[in-house]
Amino acid sequence: MSAAEDLDYQEKPHELKWVGTNVARTDGVDKVTGRARFGADLIMSGMLFGAVLRSPHAHARINGIDTSRAEALKGVKAVVTRNDFEDQPSEMIQVGELTVNIRDVIRNVLAREKAMYDGHAVAAVAATSASIARKALKLIEVDYEVLPHVIDVVEAMKPDAPLLDEKQFTDGVDPKPDKPSNVAKRLEIKLGDVEKGFAEADVVIEREYKTRPVHQGYIEPHACVASYTEDGQGEVWCSTPGHFLVRAITSRLCGIEVSKLKVTASEIGGGFGGKNIVYLEPLALALSRKCGRPVKIAMHRSEVFRATGPTSGAHMKVKIGARRDGRITAGWAELMFQAGAFPGSPVFPAAMCAYACYDLENVLVIGYDVIANRPKTTAYRAPGAQISAFAVESAMDEMARALGIDPVDFRLMNAAKEGTKAAYGPTFGPVGQVETLKAIKNHPNYRVPLGPNQGRGVASGFWFNIGGETSVTMNVNDDGTIALTVGNPDLSGTRTSISVMAAEELGIDPERIRPAVGDTTSLGFNFISAGSRTTFAVGKATVDAARVVIGELRARAAAAWNIPVEAVVWEDGRARPASSNAGDFEPLSLEDIARDAKKTGGPIAGHVETNVSGAGPSFATEAVDVEVDPETGHIKILRFTAAQDAGRAIQPNLVEGQYQGAAVQGIGWALNEEYIYDERGRMENPGFLDYRMPVASDLPMIDAVIVEVPNPNHPYGVRGIGETSIVPVMAAVANALEDATGVRIQELPLSPPRVLKALNEKNGS
Amino acid sequence: MTRYHVSATVNGDEIDFLCEPEQTLLDVLRDELHLTGTKEGCASGDCGACSVMLDGRLVCSCLVTGAEVGDCAIETIEGMADGERLHPLQQKFLDHAALQCGYCTPGLLVAAKALLERNPDPTETETRYWLAGNLCRCTGYDKIVRAVLDTAAEMRGE
Numbered sequence A: 001m002s003a004a005e006d007l008d009y010q011e012k013p014h015e016l017k018w019v020g021t022n023v024a025r026t027d028g029v030d031k032v033t034g035r036a037r038f039g040a041d042l043i044m045s046g047m048l049f050g051a052v053l054r055s056p057h058a059h060a061r062i063n064g065i066d067t068s069r070a071e072a073l074k075g076v077k078a079v080v081t082r083n084d085f086e087d088q089p090s091e092m093i094q095v096g097e098l099t100v101n102i103r104d105v106i107r108n109v110l111a112r113e114k115a116m117y118d119g120h121a122v123a124a125v126a127a128t129s130a131s132i133a134r135k136a137l138k139l140i141e142v143d144y145e146v147l148p149h150v151i152d153v154v155e156a157m158k159p160d161a162p163l164l165d166e167k168q169f170t171d172g173v174d175p176k177p178d179k180p181s182n183v184a185k186r187l188e189i190k191l192g193d194v195e196k197g198f199a200e201a202d203v204v205i206e207r208e209y210k211t212r213p214v215h216q217g218y219i220e221p222h223a224c225v226a227s228y229t230e231d232g233q234g235e236v237w238c239s240t241p242g243h244f245l246v247r248a249i250t251s252r253l254c255g256i257e258v259s260k261l262k263v264t265a266s267e268i269g270g271g272f273g274g275k276n277i278v279y280l281e282p283l284a285l286a287l288s289r290k291c292g293r294p295v296k297i298a299m300h301r302s303e304v305f306r307a308t309g310p311t312s313g314a315h316m317k318v319k320i321g322a323r324r325d326g327r328i329t330a331g332w333a334e335l336m337f338q339a340g341a342f343p344g345s346p347v348f349p350a351a352m353c354a355y356a357c358y359d360l361e362n363v364l365v366i367g368y369d370v371i372a373n374r375p376k377t378t379a380y381r382a383p384g385a386q387i388s389a390f391a392v393e394s395a396m397d398e399m400a401r402a403l404g405i406d407p408v409d410f411r412l413m414n415a416a417k418e419g420t421k422a423a424y425g426p427t428f429g430p431v432g433q434v435e436t437l438k439a440i441k442n443h444p445n446y447r448v449p450l451g452p453n454q455g456r457g458v459a460s461g462f463w464f465n466i467g468g469e470t471s472v473t474m475n476v477n478d479d480g481t482i483a484l485t486v487g488n489p490d491l492s493g494t495r496t497s498i499s500v501m502a503a504e505e506l507g508i509d510p511e512r513i514r515p516a517v518g519d520t521t522s523l524g525f526n527f528i529s530a531g532s533r534t535t536f537a538v539g540k541a542t543v544d545a546a547r548v549v550i551g552e553l554r555a556r557a558a559a560a561w562n563i564p565v566e567a568v569v570w571e572d573g574r575a576r577p578a579s580s581n582a583g584d585f586e587p588l589s590l591e592d593i594a595r596d597a598k599k600t601g602g603p604i605a606g607h608v609e610t611n612v613s614g615a616g617p618s619f620a621t622e623a624v625d626v627e628v629d630p631e632t633g634h635i636k637i638l639r640f641t642a643a644q645d646a647g648r649a650i651q652p653n654l655v656e657g658q659y660q661g662a663a664v665q666g667i668g669w670a671l672n673e674e675y676i677y678d679e680r681g682r683m684e685n686p687g688f689l690d691y692r693m694p695v696a697s698d699l700p701m702i703d704a705v706i707v708e709v710p711n712p713n714h715p716y717g718v719r720g721i722g723e724t725s726i727v728p729v730m731a732a733v734a735n736a737l738e739d740a741t742g743v744r745i746q747e748l749p750l751s752p753p754r755v756l757k758a759l760n761e762k763n764g765s
Numbered sequence B: 001m002t003r004y005h006v007s008a009t010v011n012g013d014e015i016d017f018l019c020e021p022e023q024t025l026l027d028v029l030r031d032e033l034h035l036t037g038t039k040e041g042c043a044s045g046d047c048g049a050c051s052v053m054l055d056g057r058l059v060c061s062c063l064v065t066g067a068e069v070g071d072c073a074i075e076t077i078e079g080m081a082d083g084e085r086l087h088p089l090q091q092k093f094l095d096h097a098a099l100q101c102g103y104c105t106p107g108l109l110v111a112a113k114a115l116l117e118r119n120p121d122p123t124e125t126e127t128r129y130w131l132a133g134n135l136c137r138c139t140g141y142d143k144i145v146r147a148v149l150d151t152a153a154e155m156r157g158e
């Protein structure tokens, strides 16, 4: 319970001064001058360089690891293998929107019985230089017994598929199976009766879809520095969206108490969910423990591709029924998701979100979480929702065509709104799906005439957003400025947005507030920066902290004037008597009160520790225009319009940036990006040359439309805004492709060879 | 292991360093000279995060060995601002919110500066092609391109 909840603060209906404006980012100058320090930028005295040995096999039993030759190499200070870590019991822990089993986490950090995928970490070394560390890796001898492997999700589900885990029996099926399986879990999201719904339908569209694994693609590779001292204390500096989570997992895996490990989050060079889990930190700390020197480990890009991220590839079946008048009667889907080597794909959120854009009576979504010899998937921006949306929103487009209704109008006829009961449980409060659809329909881009080989596609998307554990401290400095400490790493300007809300509350210029991301010793627990929670949840806790501070500022003024605190109001950064009845006193500014704080009761601070709830569900609708080259099959993006409900945009330019970045990640996913494996299960394209992400010349400007349907559970109406705009993209592009060419492709990516083949098949050549 | 002794200038300062044959200019800048503003994204010439100027030429410092920069003039992000004053590009990147995480930013700024030195009045398309070697995963490039075009206009006095 937060102190703020007992507060009787004044509801002041005032004009917003800072919220909704663009203010200078507090980390801005550091980031344009090269001063900002990211994961690999810390240099400590005596620091060693670490490197990780990785399995070249997709699936292999490890019969032995001989590190003696590596240890004998001059300059090598420590080597760690599975023998340096205690095994962990099976126990689920929460990571971002997903849960993971700590028994799997230890196995993913360092292979134990088996190497489960190409790139799986097997040993790590620390040496006096990076080149010696790399040389040492070559001297480690691993006795692998190569086993049959499986990559594709449908293959992995077959009864005779190579088994990854002999002890895994499918969860969620009745009766309990008697044979182990790669299917970790079956789950269902259900509302009403789909059979009844399909019986009422005039038109039924039933299709299958496939997507490939794609990587989050942050430009900063994973990196950390760890130091362990003789008194059993550890320190970790790392690029993470959640240093409290790094502390929890690293202390657990290394067998040390939580209080003995301090974790500091560096600036983070992108994550998009891919850094929501721990890879290097336990290795670096264990190496440092062995040799007593700080150890830095930074991944090479190929390691990032082979061993971290990506999100699932999936095989999906969708069936939608509708009446002639455009009303959907039933939505059904079956989602088969690759989890990677350990269970925990985003199939659950994919199932939750699949039909959440619509107000439906009958929904059934069945999901399967399937392990395969690929890196363990991690979250990727609205995890899973984009994958199921590719399937559902492609089928929705075909349905609109079949019914002869404009795709936006068809969605409007069925749109989720206030009062809609979502199949995954909640009944929505005020939500903005209708508004995003209208924003697209009314946008000038939606009326631009199209030329030959050009087409327009529309799709919608949903993400639920989250709150979670949050701790914030606000200290009033003696000159009346504010030191604000938050516990969530800032990936995109959140520190500044949070300061803006604090400034609005306190009635002072945001420039007078210095926000910092505190280390794990400075605050209570904070859940990670994920699920679009940071501006929403940390903002809410910060507003509460500011209100605690204001309560104290009023109390100090009341004491100075010798009047009751209720007779003092806080306005425009000053305390003043509530009315002339309360007395006639000159207002006291924040500076005045802060200057005298020593004499009036000591330092003034507000801190809030809370579990934030009430995240605002977020909807987006997007329209894309493409031009297809009939000679090559290349799709060019001509125009892109992204409309998403922000609740309220604290800083519009940062909100637009989120929509634009999400849209472009989706464009990469739609057009080019995919993991490619050879027949031995090795990734063939672990670099930016062959894993082709969008570059500036591939793209037009991205038109971002901020829709604002305030979230009633936040003092300024904030929803999360970081994720939803990626959700509709792949379907929107596939829909545009059909509009341009008459060719429907149900498999990603829509790369030139695949498009050309489909065009040729259609033309019968 | 043999280490080469190399003398060069970095952001106008004369410096000396020792480097191994396999160390790149990027490794030298970061690990030997502790100029960590230049970033590694791929170490294979595909992302542009490590962009620096080498004798007036825009290069990926991960594709140049440390040993080959003897007597060269190197300019990095750390040398871009003029004392207390940000370079107009740096200021416009801030004004346009052309960065989110900021990891690609040093490389993009160095590359954009090289563009404007060659072409003070680039079109949007020219800007996009020039910057095609610099990956940014956060922004979708929209605000980056706008910031560069706006800087160009300002520097031309428009």
Ligand code: FES
Residues within 6 Å of the ligand: B039, B040, B041, B042, B043, B044, B045, B046, B047, B048, B049, B050, B051, B060, B061, B062, B063
């Ligand atoms: S690090 Fe040099 S181009 Fe990527």
Ligand code: FES
Residues within 6 Å of the ligand: A219, A269, A270, B098, B099, B100, B101, B102, B103, B104, B105, B135, B136, B137, B138, B139
């Ligand atoms: S701002 Fe994050 S990669 Fe460009």
